[in-house]
Amino acid sequence: SSKIGFYDSGEMLFEKNLVHTAEEIAKYNSVMDQTPMRRDAITDFLSASGIALDSIDVVMARGGLITPIQTGVYEVNQDMRDALMAGKDGVHACNLSALLADDIAKMVGCKAYIADPPMADEMLPEVKIGGLPEFPRKTLFHALNSRAMVRRYARSVGKTNKDVTVIVAHMGGGSSVSLHKNGLVIDTTDALGGDGPISPERAGTVPGFPLVEMCFSGQYTKAEIKKKLVGKGGAVAYFGTNDIREVIARAQNGEQACEIFLKGFCVSVAKYIGALATVVGGKVDAIVLTGGIAHSKDITAEIAQRVSFIAPVEVYPGENELESLAENGYNILSGEEEVKEFTKR
DSSP, rough: EEEEEETTTTTEEEEEEEEEOOHHHHTOEEEEEEEEHHHHHHHHHHHHHTTGGOOOOEEEEOOOOOOOOOOSSSOHHHHHHHHHTTTTTTOTHHHHHHHHHHHHHHTTEEEEEEEEEEEOOOOOOOOOOSSSSSSOOOOOHHHHHHHHHHHOOOOOOOOOOOOOEEEEEEEEEEEEEEEEEETTEEEOBBBBTOOSOSSSOOOOOOHHHHHHHHHHHSSSOOOHHHHBBBBHHHHHHHSSEEEEEEEEHHHTOOOHHHHHHHHHHHHHHHHHHHHHHTTTTTSSSSEEEEGGGGOOHHHHHHHHHHHTSSSOOOEBBBBOOOHHHHHHHHHHHTTTTTTEEOOOO
8 A cells, every 4th residue: 555644724624544455556567667657646545635736835755764964854855766666775665655745846836855764873882782793683673653652741841852851662563672862763672673572463572492493394385484483473472463462452352361461461561661671870860661552551561560660651653744844844834844965975
């Protein structure tokens, strides 16, 4: 699908998930070849909804998998387009977002931007150290929503994101935990790289020796091993579903394995929150629980019970990505946000 939202004077007029059929997708050899099809679907929908393209002032997009850069907003330029198309840092559907936004912006006569790409890297040098020089710790987290929720918390206490230290646990199909201090994200998990808490479809951090044995067992290809870690890990591996609501329902119906898994999920998230708190000596203003799974009051209460000794816990459920993009877009238009330039490395 392609998810879009349209904002006017600060209010969302609509949000829409444009579904692309399996037959449509099958026509393309790679996800990056889908740009024209998705662009046309978006512009056709806008026209059918009575939205004049020339009324658009700015087009915002999710950041893709590109060379680690700072958080913030970046104008889409040719260097960025080239990096996303090359896919050196990974090929994912999110790589299409900036391309689609730029194509539409050129049709409109305005500019396109990305905000808080997932590989944004502001980690302290000491937290990048891994146990082997070949394996430095990397960043890949839910930067867009996580930073927006820090700003939301800061506003609620009359401050800005540069005045607070907050740990954010984003819990969705994939989960990430990030540490925000003085407007920077100084430590985080690699949510797509086999690091971090368990999630509905990702294994999170797994023990090294059993993983080595699995890799050399001859039973799995390299691609199958990666899929076990990301895509077929977590609840998918245990119960064949990535819908945490189904696992919760089964637990409520007395299925003990589901009850234990959910407790394990909560412990896993809580452990990473606790670990990140040590980076700042426990001096944390708030812990924010967000993402789709944060809609579950039972799960947020279980995690809060385990980590509230560190700092107060705030719950902001949902992905909030469109809202976050719109907020950044309005900040650009008002001149409140500094626009950065992406350059290939």
